[in-house]
Amino acid sequence: DAGVTQSPTHLIKTRGQQVTLRCSPISGHKSVSWYQQVLGQGPQFIFQYYEKEERGRGNFPDRFSARQFPNYSSELNVNALLLGDSALYLCASSLRGLEQYFGPGTRLTVT
Amino acid sequence: KNEVEQSPQNLTAQEGEFITINCSYSVGISALHWLQQHPGGGIVSLFMLSSGKKKHGRLIATINIQEKHSSLHITASHPRDSAVYICPPSGMRFGAGTRLTVKP
Numbered sequence: 001d002a003g004v005t006q007s008p009t010h011l012i013k014t015r016g017q018q019v020t021l022r023c024s025p026i027s028g029h030k031s032v033s034w035y036q037q038v039l040g041q042g043p044q045f046i047f048q049y050y051e052k053e054e055r056g057r058g059n060f061p062d063r064f065s066a067r068q069f070p071n072y073s074s075e076l077n078v079n080a081l082l083l084g085d086s087a088l089y090l091c092a093s094s095l096r097g098l099e100q101y102f103g104p105g106t107r108l109t110v111t
Numbered sequence: 112k113n114e115v116e117q118s119p120q121n122l123t124a125q126e127g128e129f130i131t132i133n134c135s136y137s138v139g140i141s142a143l144h145w146l147q148q149h150p151g152g153g154i155v156s157l158f159m160l161s162s163g164k165k166k167h168g169r170l171i172a173t174i175n176i177q178e179k180h181s182s183l184h185i186t187a188s189h190p191r192d193s194a195v196y197i198c199p200p201s202g203m204r205f206g207a208g209t210r211l212t213v214k215p
Binding site for chain 2: 041042043090092100101102103104105
């Protein structure tokens with residue numbers, strides 16, 4: 001069985017641009033969570049979606065948004081990129097928000 | 112205020128030593144994860160606990176929901192155990208974790 005997949009693996013953007021990151025959960029998992037991990041720090045929770053509805057939101061500005069599709073895949077969008085948005089973005093899936101399985105992450109560099 | 116407190120924040124051990132990492136939390140939870148992250152690597156879920164104890168190889172995790180405390184033990188530590196260990200309550204917040212270095 002495929003694990004959690006994320007795309008792209010790496011990307012470079014310039015300040016002010018917009019970016020979309022994608023996540024496909026493990027088959028059968030209905031919950032997807034997004035985390036941002038800045039170098040040297042632990043992951044910070046951004047969003048959780050369950051059954052296509054937002055179930056939790058971390059302390060991130062409105063430039064960050066997400067959605068979950070009928071097939072339970074998810075996209076994370078970040079508008080008006082700042083240098084401080086450079087980080088590893090992790091997606092995790094779970095059956096009901098309990099045990100989470102993490103994807104390999106997308107490394108975003110903002111220049 | 113941090114909902115989860117881990118100790119120690121940094122730990123250096125010699126190969127073969129028994130290691131304990133502790134996690135205390137201030138909110139009521141139903142389950143807790145222990146995660147491992149190697150330098151530059153992705154996150155691996157080691158355990159998800161809601162009660163009692165779980166064992167996987169040289170790793171043992173315990174949790175006491177009433178006392179809001181969990182521990183991760185590593186027996187016969189090895190340099191490949193060097194990583195950051197994180198214990199978020201189910202679903203949400205992460206702390207910076209415990210950075211473990213095991214020297215040969």
